[in-house]
Amino acid sequence: MTERSQSFNSSEKHVQVIARPRPLSDNEKSQNLTSCLNVNETRREIIVNCKTSTTRFFNYDHVFGCQTRQQDVYKTVVAPIVDEVLKGYSSTIFAYGQTGSGKTHTMLGKFSIDKLSKDTVTAYMSILESEAGIMPRAIHHIFQGLQRQYIDYTVKITYLELYNEELTDLLADTTNEQPEKIKIYEDKDKTNTIIGAIEATCETPFDAIKVLIKGSQRRQTAETLMNASSSRSHSIFTMNVTMKDAQGDMRLGKIHLVDLAGSENISRSGATDKRAREAGTINQSLLTLGRVITALISNEKHICYRDSKLTRILQDSLCGKTITSIIITLSPANEAETLSTLEYGHRARSLKIRPEINQLSSKDLVREYVDEIHRLRQELDIKREADGIPYSQYTALKNQMLLVQTLSDNNQTKLDNNEQQIEQYRTDIESLRRQLITQQQECRLDINERKEMLALIRHRYEELIQTTNKALTFREQAVNAIQQLRLTRSTSSSLIEQYINDCRAVGDTLQVNVQRINDDIGTMLSTCSRSVGQILSITTNISQQMYILNEKVRGVLSLAFQNFHTIFEELNTIYNQFQTELDHELRVLIDMLAVEIKNDENQYEKNIEEEILIKIKTCFQEMSTSFNPSTQSLWDDLHTFFTQRFSQMLKNEFKTLIQIPEKSTDDDHQALDLTTIRDKWLNEQEKLILSTHSELEQLVTHFIQSLTNMNNTSEHEKTNLQNTTLLTRIHDISTQHGHQIRQLLETKLQCVFSQVRDEYEQQCSHLITNIECDINQMNLILQDINNKFDTSPVAINDSMSLLIKQSQRIDVMTKNLDYDWQMFTQSVDKFECEAILPSPPMAIPKTDAAVKLEIGIKEPQSRLMAVENKENIIDGNLLPAPIPVPSSRSAALPSIPCRLKNDVSLFNI
Ligand SMILES: Nc1ncnc2c1ncn2[C@@H]1O[C@H](COP(=O)(O)OP(=O)(O)OP(=O)(O)O)[C@@H](O)[C@H]1O
Numbered sequence: 001m002t003e004r005s006q007s008f009n010s011s012e013k014h015v016q017v018i019a020r021p022r023p024l025s026d027n028e029k030s031q032n033l034t035s036c037l038n039v040n041e042t043r044r045e046i047i048v049n050c051k052t053s054t055t056r057f058f059n060y061d062h063v064f065g066c067q068t069r070q071q072d073v074y075k076t077v078v079a080p081i082v083d084e085v086l087k088g089y090s091s092t093i094f095a096y097g098q099t100g101s102g103k104t105h106t107m108l109g110k111f112s113i114d115k116l117s118k119d120t121v122t123a124y125m126s127i128l129e130s131e132a133g134i135m136p137r138a139i140h141h142i143f144q145g146l147q148r149q150y151i152d153y154t155v156k157i158t159y160l161e162l163y164n165e166e167l168t169d170l171l172a173d174t175t176n177e178q179p180e181k182i183k184i185y186e187d188k189d190k191t192n193t194i195i196g197a198i199e200a201t202c203e204t205p206f207d208a209i210k211v212l213i214k215g216s217q218r219r220q221t222a223e224t225l226m227n228a229s230s231s232r233s234h235s236i237f238t239m240n241v242t243m244k245d246a247q248g249d250m251r252l253g254k255i256h257l258v259d260l261a262g263s264e265n266i267s268r269s270g271a272t273d274k275r276a277r278e279a280g281t282i283n284q285s286l287l288t289l290g291r292v293i294t295a296l297i298s299n300e301k302h303i304c305y306r307d308s309k310l311t312r313i314l315q316d317s318l319c320g321k322t323i324t325s326i327i328i329t330l331s332p333a334n335e336a337e338t339l340s341t342l343e344y345g346h347r348a349r350s351l352k353i354r355p356e357i358n359q360l361s362s363k364d365l366v367r368e369y370v371d372e373i374h375r376l377r378q379e380l381d382i383k384r385e386a387d388g389i390p391y392s393q394y395t396a397l398k399n400q401m402l403l404v405q406t407l408s409d410n411n412q413t414k415l416d417n418n419e420q421q422i423e424q425y426r427t428d429i430e431s432l433r434r435q436l437i438t439q440q441q442e443c444r445l446d447i448n449e450r451k452e453m454l455a456l457i458r459h460r461y462e463e464l465i466q467t468t469n470k471a472l473t474f475r476e477q478a479v480n481a482i483q484q485l486r487l488t489r490s491t492s493s494s495l496i497e498q499y500i501n502d503c504r505a506v507g508d509t510l511q512v513n514v515q516r517i518n519d520d521i522g523t524m525l526s527t528c529s530r531s532v533g534q535i536l537s538i539t540t541n542i543s544q545q546m547y548i549l550n551e552k553v554r555g556v557l558s559l560a561f562q563n564f565h566t567i568f569e570e571l572n573t574i575y576n577q578f579q580t581e582l583d584h585e586l587r588v589l590i591d592m593l594a595v596e597i598k599n600d601e602n603q604y605e606k607n608i609e610e611e612i613l614i615k616i617k618t619c620f621q622e623m624s625t626s627f628n629p630s631t632q633s634l635w636d637d638l639h640t641f642f643t644q645r646f647s648q649m650l651k652n653e654f655k656t657l658i659q660i661p662e663k664s665t666d667d668d669h670q671a672l673d674l675t676t677i678r679d680k681w682l683n684e685q686e687k688l689i690l691s692t693h694s695e696l697e698q699l700v701t702h703f704i705q706s707l708t709n710m711n712n713t714s715e716h717e718k719t720n721l722q723n724t725t726l727l728t729r730i731h732d733i734s735t736q737h738g739h740q741i742r743q744l745l746e747t748k749l750q751c752v753f754s755q756v757r758d759e760y761e762q763q764c765s766h767l768i769t770n771i772e773c774d775i776n777q778m779n780l781i782l783q784d785i786n787n788k789f790d791t792s793p794v795a796i797n798d799s800m801s802l803l804i805k806q807s808q809r810i811d812v813m814t815k816n817l818d819y820d821w822q823m824f825t826q827s828v829d830k831f832e833c834e835a836i837l838p839s840p841p842m843a844i845p846k847t848d849a850a851v852k853l854e855i856g857i858k859e860p861q862s863r864l865m866a867v868e869n870k871e872n873i874i875d876g877n878l879l880p881a882p883i884p885v886p887s888s889r890s891a892a893l894p895s896i897p898c899r900l901k902n903d904v905s906l907f908n909i
Pocket residue numbers: 021022023066097098099100101102103104105106227229230231232260261262329
């Protein structure tokens with residue numbers, strides 16, 4: 001047999017006592033208090049480790065550990081009792097213990113009042129939460145059982161508070177200023193009935209929960225030192241359940257859930273004055289309860305129920321027909337109170353009970369009602385007698401009553417007759433009722449569904465209301481925010497307008513400034529472009545000037561070269577003339593010698609003749625040899641001299657020209673001393689001419705010396721006649737022609753140099769003037785640009801960059817000019833090398849005397865065959881030695897005029 005089923009079927013039982021200690025609170029832990037309890041749940045035993053006395057052991061019907069969950073307490077202790085209530089038993093569950101030991105926690109639990117007050121459905125759902133106590137769980141359990149087991153039921157709840165021996169209806173309307181006084185009425189059966197208390201009829205568990213919430217909120221609490229929210233009152237939550245099963249049997253179930261006030265004594269709780277009274281009263285009630293329990297245990301005749309309202313209300317619960325349980329709650333840190341509570345519980349456990357089911361059939365009910373009517377009549381008689389009604393009247397009344405009774409008896413017969421009819425009707429009604437019940441059940445199910453739906457809708461509605469409230473709050477906040485925004489916007493818009501105006505003003509100023517700057521830049525740009533144009537025109541001008549100069553230089557050079565050519569032609573002519581004359585004289589001499597030789601032919605032996613012929617031939621050969629190199633050397637010297645002079649002259653001239661603009665551009669502050677340069681140049685030219693003159697003289701002297709050497713060589717041949725004559729002739733010729741050559745050269749050179757000098761002077765002065773003019777112009781432009789930059793600092797950067805670009809371009813142009821000049825110089829050098837060299841002397845034509853001399857020489861030669869030298873005699877012509885020319889130049893040596901004409905392009909710059 002299970003624990004649940006075995007509990008109340010036996011005839012006699014004792015009051016169930018359950019012990020439930022709570023864990024140490026944070027406050028107790030902070031005070032380093034320790035638990036005096038040990039719990040053995042299996043053996044249902046509590047061990048108290050007493051500090052002052054020996055260890056105490058207590059056994060109960062159930063013992064829970066301090067960590068036992070609410071649902072386990074309910075399941076173990078309360079659920080079996082509720083099952084019995086649903087069968088029609090009455091039951092009472094007390095929570096007994098000192099303040100703060102956990103009575104309210106066990107009975108109501110952390111069934112948050114705030115939570116409950118807000119949302120009933122949520123509260124109801126939280127019944128099954130871990131911290132919910134016995135009351136909400138019992139409500140849920142009872143309604144579940146009723147819906148499952150019975151076809152009809154009513155649940156009525158009363159919720160009373162006993163405070164200071166004053167009963168308060170916790171379900172009464174608080175707005176009613178004069179609430180109805182609650183009285184306890186005791187009938188002749190010594191049964192106490194409470195009159196004036198509201199019985200809340202609950203159709204659904206939600207209604208019951210609502211009632212519980214309402215009562216709990218009203219429950220009066222007071223603060224003591226021992227518990228911050230101590231309950232100083234007893235609360236009695238009663239559920240009366242009338243159940244009707246399918247057979248029509250009625251059952252009356254009843255459950256009292258009693259949360260007693262703290263059981264502590266006054267001194268230890270610290271209560272004083274009013275609180276002391278409260279505490280005293282509390283203890284008095286509990287003492288009475290204890291005394292009642294003791295009396296019941298001792299089977300005393302007189303049980304002092306009437307000593308307190310608590311015992312009067314709970315009289316039927318204590319008298320034995322009710323299933324009674326006491327849950328003793330324990331504070332483990334308080335040894336004395338714990339012991340007191342444990343002893344109280346232990347004593348209560350001896351209380352015997354014989355629970356009876358409260359089941360009534362319809363006949364029993366009718367009989368009960370008839371008995372009740374009879375009892376009431378008797379009471380009325382006694383009352384009337386007590387109130388002094390005259391007996392005659394009473395007799396008359398009694399007769400009347402007897403008459404009524406007779407009539408009643410008659411009627412009773414009729415009634416009995418009718419009763420059968422009624423019984424018949426009842427059977428019919430019963431069958432109808434069954435049908436109705438079936439329909440009702442269906443409807444109930446439907447209603448339940450609808451109720452659940454309604455509950456859900458209500459839940460949703462409440463949520464909606466909450467949301468709407470939130471939305472309204474939010475709307476208000478939004479409206480406020482919008483108003484603030486509007487305010488801010490109006491403030492901001494004025495500020496923004498002001499700001500825009502300021503910006504516009506600044507913009508206008510900026511525009512004006514930008515316009516001015518643009519104008520300045522435009523002016524500067526136009527100035528710069530003008531300057532650039534001017535610089536370009538200057539550059540072009542310089543280029544033109546350079547080109548003109550170049551052309552002029554080329555003309556001068558051409559003229560000079562023509563002059564030199566003429567001079568060389570003349571010199572060549574002179575040379576030819578001299579050569580012819582010399583040749584002529586030599587031939588004359590040879591003829592003379594030949595005549596003399598013929599005359600002396602007889603005087604000399606053949607051997608001597610041959611010897612003399614050899615000697616003569618050698619002599620002429622040497623003469624010729626010594627003469628030709630001399631003349632060749634002379635031409636070489638002349639060529640070198642002219643080449644050097646002319647080249648140097650040209651270089652100096654152009655360098656001077658080029659240095660002038662360079663100087664002027666590099667240093668604007670240095671004045672050009674062109675006159676000094678020019679004078680210097682002229683002096684140098686004069687010096688050159690003088691040195692040329694002296695060198696020419698030296699050359700002529702050298703020439704004469706060469707001829708003298710020739711003479712000496714001739715003398716050396718010991719042919720006095722020949723030598724003397726030849727020497728004399730040669731000397732004469734040399735003197736005469738050397739003088740002529742010298743004079744001619746001097747004249748021509750002076751003429752050429754003066755011409756060249758004049759031309760150069762003119763061109764240079766003209767060119768320098770132009771360049772000076774251009775430079776001045778450029779300086780002016782630069783000055784102008786500088787002034788512009790000074791007045792318009794904004795455009796400095798652009799103009800500077802432009803200027804830098806211009807100066808870079810000028811640099812480039814200068815470099816180009818320099819490069820062109822170098823090219824030009826190189827071209828001139830090349831030209832000099834190619835053009836200044838005189839053309840080689842032409843072959844000397846043979847004269848008759850020469851031919852004769854040659855034949856005269858050749859004949860003995862052919863005879864002798866020993867002394868013939870073929871190198872210098874080719875095809876019978878006597879050739880002069882070739883002019884030594886450097887090999888590098890010999891490859892390209894065209895005639896001077898042709899070269900000048902063809903190479904004009906070389907001088908283009
Ligand atoms: N078994 C338990 N487990 C955890 N906490 C508990 C337990 N019993 C009680 N408490 C806690 O102890 C404190 C006091 O409990 P409770 O208010 O129920 O005591 P009480 O006996 O009803 O006091 P009073 O007589 O003053 O009303 C509460 O904070 C409660 O949550």
